[in-house]
Amino acid sequence: MSGRVRAAIAVWRARSGRAVGQSSFDLYLGLMVALVAVVPVGRAVWLSASGHEGLAVLSSPDAPAAASLLATALWAGALLLGRERGPALRSPFLTHALASSAIPVATAFRGPVLRSGALIAAACTGAAMVVGASLLVAGLTDPVGVAVLAGAGLAVGVVAAVAWLIGQAAPRAAAVTAVVVGMLGGAAAVVPALRAVTPSGWVALAYPSAQAPGAPIALAALGLVAAVPVLMNTLRAGELTAQASRWSSATSYAAGLDFDIAAQLYRRRPQLGRGLVAVGAGRGRAGLFLVRDVVGAVRTPGRLAAGVLGLVLATALLALATAPAMPGWLLGAVAGVMAYAALGPLTDGIRHAADTAADLPLYGIGDTQLVASHLLFPALAALIAVAAGVAVVWLLTGVAPFAAAGPTALLAALALAGRLAAALKGPFPPVLLTPVPTAMGDPMAAVRLAWALDGVLLASAAGLAAALLTSVPLLAAGVAAATVVTVAYRWRHRR
Amino acid sequence: MIDVDRVDVRAAGVTLLRPVSVQVGVGEALVVRGRNGTGKSTLLRVLAGARRPSGGTVRVGGSLVDARDRRFRRRVSAMIGLPPMAPELTVLEHVRLVAATWYSDPDESRAVEGGLLAELGLDALSARFPHELSSGQTQLFGLALLLARPFDVLLLDEPEQRLDPEHVHTIIRVLRARRDAGATLVAATHSSVLADALADRTLELDAAA
Numbered sequence: 001m002s003g004r005v006r007a008a009i010a011v012w013r014a015r016s017g018r019a020v021g022q023s024s025f026d027l028y029l030g031l032m033v034a035l036v037a038v039v040p041v042g043r044a045v046w047l048s049a050s051g052h053e054g055l056a057v058l059s060s061p062d063a064p065a066a067a068s069l070l071a072t073a074l075w076a077g078a079l080l081l082g083r084e085r086g087p088a089l090r091s092p093f094l095t096h097a098l099a100s101s102a103i104p105v106a107t108a109f110r111g112p113v114l115r116s117g118a119l120i121a122a123a124c125t126g127a128a129m130v131v132g133a134s135l136l137v138a139g140l141t142d143p144v145g146v147a148v149l150a151g152a153g154l155a156v157g158v159v160a161a162v163a164w165l166i167g168q169a170a171p172r173a174a175a176v177t178a179v180v181v182g183m184l185g186g187a188a189a190v191v192p193a194l195r196a197v198t199p200s201g202w203v204a205l206a207y208p209s210a211q212a213p214g215a216p217i218a219l220a221a222l223g224l225v226a227a228v229p230v231l232m233n234t235l236r237a238g239e240l241t242a243q244a245s246r247w248s249s250a251t252s253y254a255a256g257l258d259f260d261i262a263a264q265l266y267r268r269r270p271q272l273g274r275g276l277v278a279v280g281a282g283r284g285r286a287g288l289f290l291v292r293d294v295v296g297a298v299r300t301p302g303r304l305a306a307g308v309l310g311l312v313l314a315t316a317l318l319a320l321a322t323a324p325a326m327p328g329w330l331l332g333a334v335a336g337v338m339a340y341a342a343l344g345p346l347t348d349g350i351r352h353a354a355d356t357a358a359d360l361p362l363y364g365i366g367d368t369q370l371v372a373s374h375l376l377f378p379a380l381a382a383l384i385a386v387a388a389g390v391a392v393v394w395l396l397t398g399v400a401p402f403a404a405a406g407p408t409a410l411l412a413a414l415a416l417a418g419r420l421a422a423a424l425k426g427p428f429p430p431v432l433l434t435p436v437p438t439a440m441g442d443p444m445a446a447v448r449l450a451w452a453l454d455g456v457l458l459a460s461a462a463g464l465a466a467a468l469l470t471s472v473p474l475l476a477a478g479v480a481a482a483t484v485v486t487v488a489y490r491w492r493h494r495r
Numbered sequence: 496m497i498d499v500d501r502v503d504v505r506a507a508g509v510t511l512l513r514p515v516s517v518q519v520g521v522g523e524a525l526v527v528r529g530r531n532g533t534g535k536s537t538l539l540r541v542l543a544g545a546r547r548p549s550g551g552t553v554r555v556g557g558s559l560v561d562a563r564d565r566r567f568r569r570r571v572s573a574m575i576g577l578p579p580m581a582p583e584l585t586v587l588e589h590v591r592l593v594a595a596t597w598y599s600d601p602d603e604s605r606a607v608e609g610g611l612l613a614e615l616g617l618d619a620l621s622a623r624f625p626h627e628l629s630s631g632q633t634q635l636f637g638l639a640l641l642l643a644r645p646f647d648v649l650l651l652d653e654p655e656q657r658l659d660p661e662h663v664h665t666i667i668r669v670l671r672a673r674r675d676a677g678a679t680l681v682a683a684t685h686s687s688v689l690a691d692a693l694a695d696r697t698l699e700l701d702a703a704a
Contacts, residue, residue: 267582269582269624269626270582270583270624271624274585274622274624278583278584278585278588279584279588279591279592279595281595281601281604281605285596288592288595292584292588292592295583296581296583296584297583299583300583348581348582348583349581352579352581355579356578356579359578359579360543360545360562360573360574360575360578361562361568361571361572361573362578362579362593362640362644363592363593363596363597363644364569364593364596364597364598364644365596366565367563495545495562
């Protein structure tokens, strides 16, 4: 850090004096979080990895390919994440002051980039060491194998950190690169011969059972690190300031448990497709709103593609969950959350209808008709995704389509209803701020969190209930009833 | 057309609008004035059916106010803050969609959208998305959505907000035309220019308070 940067940060930090004892409290908080959350989770991870089932997975012949796919997903995700929130990030004013000064960006933002990179690298190294250590304890590798795997984990983390920075420095190129990385990673996982010439393949080769050195991935990481200063100096002041402001607003909303508004800040705005006719004449009401919603979704193609793909994957996961010998409840819950998230880009019309229904009359049709008209597009998209997901699982695993059709259709319907409930959700009820002291402490913090995350919780319950539809049909009835009651209550109190 | 009889609004022991009575006839423009906090927006909310009065009655076209009643929805068009906008639709598509839901004849709908955007000086911006509009353009766009539908009563809360003097005169011209065509107007404003140009009568809430 240069003297000028240090001086600027010193001025920023001195703007408000820290209360006496704040550092001690921070230390206490850190220790308590470590004891209450980090240690038990770490222990659970180790027990899972070193148990019989964990070892069976980690030592299976498919483990190297799975490791390469994970690395691929991490790199592609880092590239895309950098477009929205990169590692070169300080508070909005400090970002503006430093980015518009004569100090080189590489110098001004070295600290946050190094810290972010170190965090990812440490996480990846730690994960690799857990895998390596569990294989070592079971006698499936030697210390050298663990060291190679840990080194590969470090390299994967370093590549991810640089990919994150690339996403921030070159947002457009990063989107294309992410697609290429994904395709190469998928190809390397399926075709072993490609592993010697692809970065994700090098990760697979560093896996203990692969019996190959991990030098290529380490060299790739070193090569990318050398490009970091150049990348940092291509960061533009406007983009840095915009990212810093958005992140600051999003964290403020998230701290206030308003996750929907925080997420809205990162919703892509349309730039394309003005020439497409979204609202034409002579289509009838259903056709009018269907075409309007389809064209509206097409105008943010990345969001639409992610939504459709996510919906197909969620359906496929749920179809898989209905197969015997699968942890159905877990896969179902994950599929529920995925379906709920994937429906987000497909339900812009529902959100607009809910906003309109809660406001002064604008359209010449009733609120119920307006919402029903906007339900058409996501319902049709969900129907197609259900068919596609069930077909994919049928072709790949042989799970009978008729067995999976009911649960997947139920999940699609409940996730869509959950989206409607989320669109109708009003502001935070002040009554939830009331403290309720009990002998076990104040449960209202958990209630507030449940209120903030009710959409996700309801979706995971819907996925779980759908996966267990045939064995515990009452659970599905209960979740469906809860969803319907939530929608009805919010609809009644919309205005 | 509008009959407000001793209407007041209170919330949690706080008076938001002191008792007020006023009548507005067909084709008449009432301008509501007063300092911040005297209840101008609250009165408009009551007229639009977005807020129940604590006391008194409001009738529009002889019927009690009910925002969910079809005839009331058709009769009253109100802008109290900006209306909801869809980020994925252009300016023209917004106006076209609103018009298409009110007019069954496509030709009538097209005539409304074309004339309206030109009248408000928005025709050059018709292909823009809402996030590509300036603050003043967004205000005009909100007004366009309001005028794209049929109405007998127009309720406006500070329509001059965010507008430069030239565009304030634009909306004066547009609103006068609606009043002259028989619409009843109620507008709350801090603008003397707008009030002087538009008002047939003025309701001073400071005086009422």
